[in-house]
Amino acid sequence: MSITAAMVKELRDKTVAGMMDCKKALAETGGDMEAAVDWLRAKGIAKADKKSSRTAAEGLIAVASEGNSAVVVEVNSETDFVARNEAFQDLARSVATVALGTDGSVETLGEASMPSTGKSVNDSIKDAVAHIGENMNLRRSAKLTVDNGVVSTYVHNAVADGLGKLGVLVAVKSDGKTEVLSTIARQVAMHIAATNPLALTSNDVDATVADRERSVFIEQARESGKPENIIEKMVEGRMRKFFEEVALMSQAFVMNPDQSVAEAVKAAEAEAGAPIEIAGFVRFQLGEGIDKEESDFAAEVAAAAKG
Structure with missing residues (x-):
């Protein structure tokens, strides 16, 4: 069977093994992709197999x-x-x-x-x-x-x-x-x-973020039961303070x-x-915004002990 460049690339993407190793694996297994993966794993070449699904945070x-x-x-x-x-x-x-x-x-x-x-x-x-x-x-x-x-x-x-x-x-x-x-x-x-x-600067703060803060401040101010015109002044004051705290230059x-x-x-x-x-x-x-997987270390040890 002819081993194509596309087949080599697919195997490389699956295993992260070297190009020549992938070509040899496909040749040894007659082009069978899964068998080629196993061949690489058996040779200790496909060390990255299945690693890409794990969280790197x-x-x-x-x-x-x-x-x-x-x-x-x-x-x-x-x-x-x-x-x-x-x-x-x-x-x-x-x-x-x-x-x-x-x-x-x-x-x-x-x-x-x-x-x-x-x-x-x-x-x-x-x-x-x-x-x-x-x-x-x-x-x-x-x-x-x-x-x-x-x-x-x-x-x-x-x-x-x-x-x-x-x-x-x-x-x-x-x-x-x-x-x-x-x-x-x-x-x-x-x-x-x-x-x-x-x-x-305050002008550079994302509008969505600013609007969300304003909405929270409005609700908080309304809890006071004060008139709308007073609430508006309270909110503007809190927004000035917010911008002062989150904008670098201020x-x-x-x-x-x-x-x-x-x-x-x-x-x-x-x-x-x-x-x-x-x-x-x-x-x-490092890692900001990544959802880290929480692992149960005791459970992992127990699973390992069971083989």
Whole structure:
């Protein structure tokens, strides 16, 4: 039976085994797909078989910078134990480095070539799944670039250089002194790590989020039994407070709570010798938004004991 490229690809997608291994498995089994899977498993090649269905909510956030650009990526694994593995850390760091040469989107990054393997990032991760033995994936990535200024990176509680569970990028536009811009940008990045703002300014807060908060405030105000005109004023006051708390530039600066972030940036302009604009930020916290599977450890041990 003729072994086609489509058959090899299908087997590779099922097992994450190498292309030549898949071709050989199909040849050995006369093109029978399920038998080829079993052949690979018997040879210990299809280590990633069925791993892709398992939740990967651990892993690492990796950052990298070059010139006036910086990137942050999230590469997930199933367990924190694997995230502490040097091979996995090298993988995450390499993915971030590759991201610097892309537009920053996870789609483009996944197809970009990994110099260390000669394969795409996605295929390199699949190979790592087979090697390390856990499900892994490239979940997301982002890139910030400025024409003039700096893009600062910050990793909170870094486990290695540029690697941790929470990473932040801050883009600063300015013609001022680079060292001053780098200092204020890093301080703002640390602030963002601590406060997790929803947007840069109040005007940037998602309208759906703001409307939901307004609805809650209206219901709370009506509980007071006050007239509608008073309720309207109460709600507007609470919305101002809400925007102040969730918009970066109006938040109290963690380095000096007597100042807002906007005031701290303004104060840095004198030393920088030029106006400073916070052009944007990105904050990635490992696993945020992923529904983690809760396991019963005792039950797992009991099941294992039964064989």
